[in-house]
Amino acid sequence: MTTTGHLEIEGIAKSWGKLAALSDITLDIAAGRFVSLLGPSGCGKTTLLRLVAGSLAPDSGRLVLDGREITRLPTHRRNMGMVFQSFALFPHLSVAENVAFPLGVRGVGRAERERRAAEALAMVHLAAYAGASPRQLSGGQQQRVGLARAIVYRPTVLLLDEPLSNLDTALREEMRLEIGEVTHRLGITAIYVTHDQREALALSDEIAVMRAGRIVQVGTPTDIHRRPANAFVAGFLGYANALPLTVAGGVGRLADGTVVALPPEAPEGTAVAFMHASDVVLRAAGSDAVGLACEVTELAFMGERMEFALRHVSGLRLKAAAPIGASVFARGDRVTAELPPERLVVVPP
Numbered sequence: 001m002t003t004t005g006h007l008e009i010e011g012i013a014k015s016w017g018k019l020a021a022l023s024d025i026t027l028d029i030a031a032g033r034f035v036s037l038l039g040p041s042g043c044g045k046t047t048l049l050r051l052v053a054g055s056l057a058p059d060s061g062r063l064v065l066d067g068r069e070i071t072r073l074p075t076h077r078r079n080m081g082m083v084f085q086s087f088a089l090f091p092h093l094s095v096a097e098n099v100a101f102p103l104g105v106r107g108v109g110r111a112e113r114e115r116r117a118a119e120a121l122a123m124v125h126l127a128a129y130a131g132a133s134p135r136q137l138s139g140g141q142q143q144r145v146g147l148a149r150a151i152v153y154r155p156t157v158l159l160l161d162e163p164l165s166n167l168d169t170a171l172r173e174e175m176r177l178e179i180g181e182v183t184h185r186l187g188i189t190a191i192y193v194t195h196d197q198r199e200a201l202a203l204s205d206e207i208a209v210m211r212a213g214r215i216v217q218v219g220t221p222t223d224i225h226r227r228p229a230n231a232f233v234a235g236f237l238g239y240a241n242a243l244p245l246t247v248a249g250g251v252g253r254l255a256d257g258t259v260v261a262l263p264p265e266a267p268e269g270t271a272v273a274f275m276h277a278s279d280v281v282l283r284a285a286g287s288d289a290v291g292l293a294c295e296v297t298e299l300a301f302m303g304e305r306m307e308f309a310l311r312h313v314s315g316l317r318l319k320a321a322a323p324i325g326a327s328v329f330a331r332g333d334r335v336t337a338e339l340p341p342e343r344l345v346v347v348p349p
Contacts, residue, residue, distance in 0.1 A: 004066050005031040005156050005189030007052070012061035014047055021047045022213045025061070029191065029206075034183055036192045036200035039210035040236065045193045048210075049159055052191060054078050065156065081155035083163045087142040089134040096121065096130035099148045106153060120148035123182055140171035144178060151186065158183060158190040164199065176202060197237050201225060209233050230347050231272045239274035239345065240319040247271050247346070256314040258292065260339060266346040277307065279343040280320035282327050285334035292337045294318060296329050310337055 012025040022044045029035050037045035050056040052063060054075035063071045070078055089098050100117035108116070121127050124144040134142055143163060150158060160179065164172045180203050183190045194200055200207050201221045209217045209224065217229040228234035235242065245252040245260060247268050252260040260273060283289035298309035306327060310318040318337055320327075329335055 003031060005029075006066050007157060007189060007191075008062075008064040009048075009052070010062040010064065012048070012051060012058045012063070014044075014051060014056065014058050020213050022051075022058075025213075025215060027208055027215060027218065029189060031066075031189055032187045033205045034180075034190045034192065034203055035206045035208060036194055036204040037210055038194055038197060038200040038207050038236070040195055043210040044213040045210050046161055049161055049191060049193050052157070053080055053082060053159055079153075079156045081150035081153070081158045083143075083146050083150045083158070083160045085162045085165055087134070087139070087146050087166075089142055089145055091134055093134075094130065095126065095132050095134065095137070095145055098134065098145055099152050102149060102153050108153075116152050117148075120152040121145075123151070123185070124148045124178060138171070139167050140175055143167065143171075143175055147179065147182060151182065151188070156189065158188050160190065160192045162193050162195070164194075164196075172199075179203065209236065226345070228274070228345055228347060231274070231349055234272075234274040234345055234347060238276070240277040241273075241275045241280065243273040243275075243316065243339075244349070245271060245273055252346070254312075254314055254316065258312075258314065260292075260344075261290075261341040262346055263341050263344055266344075267348060270349055271346050272349050273339075274345045274347070275339055275343055277319040277321040278305075279340060280318065281338035281340065282308065282320050282322065282329060283336045283338060284329075285336055287336060289336040289338050291339055292316075292318070294335050294337045296331055296333045296335060299329070299331060310335070312337075 007029040009025055009027040012022055014022040025048060037048060039045050051058050062069055096117045099120050100113040103113040103116060121130055124147055126141060126144050164175050167175060176199055192203060204221055206218060207221055207224050208215045211232055217224060217233050225237060228237055245254050247266050252262045252273060254260060292312050294310040294312050296308050297311050300307045305321050305323050308320040310320060312318060320337060
């Protein structure tokens, strides 16, 4: 069981002149947990990561690692590993020398450096490339070298700043699995910055969703996905459909008066109902289905599924998705879009 790596972020604030980059950030990260900072560009997640790393100092607040305050501690004394967005490898050093470099800076002897570099390379499945030049590696392999270099000196906390953003789709999937495997095998505390909700959901034990320098929701991937705290979180997590409505007596109504069945916990008053495209069920118009009368305005073949753009009679735009063969509708077809109430997430606007 991991006993080190408990990080407490207490009331951290950081401004650039009159611009508040971070405001009252408080987050408790248990030892051995993988936590993602998720949010759009400019929300402050990389600034927060740099404050934890020590390359920036906060205007106020504290950072406490394993009971010891590190707020003003220099970067080199925090024992944190960093995986960058860019690969940041030394082109004149071999792969093994790149991985061993942080150990040399820390005064570790040559034999021990070589042993630990080989161990780290084996962990990321690059043992055969120890003598190669970084130029001979693919982008995914170079990022693996970056990961090996970050873990070779056994950091207390591993920091990852959008490490997959420079990779193509296939390599992103491969490296995502690699990062998950390595961090869980080591039992290391990890803080991962990303704007990709799929990465955060797949990798994390917990997610902190950020907006405009603040944390707006913290929870497990399941909690965040199924129970977003507000419209911003729901939209950012990929809920393709947003239905503005008014809730009274447990009944939801669109602006044109159309009734929408809601889950029992729906809040009263003005609200927004969110639903994933894959949860919308399409039926032929005139069937016994109960839902929104729509027209198919566009469709797209997406490999294993079809995606449909719909227009409700009120002008409201919706999206639906179904496995290939499950729906055979064409552009211009009249359909009924069923919205299962148990799949709706209703939050204040």
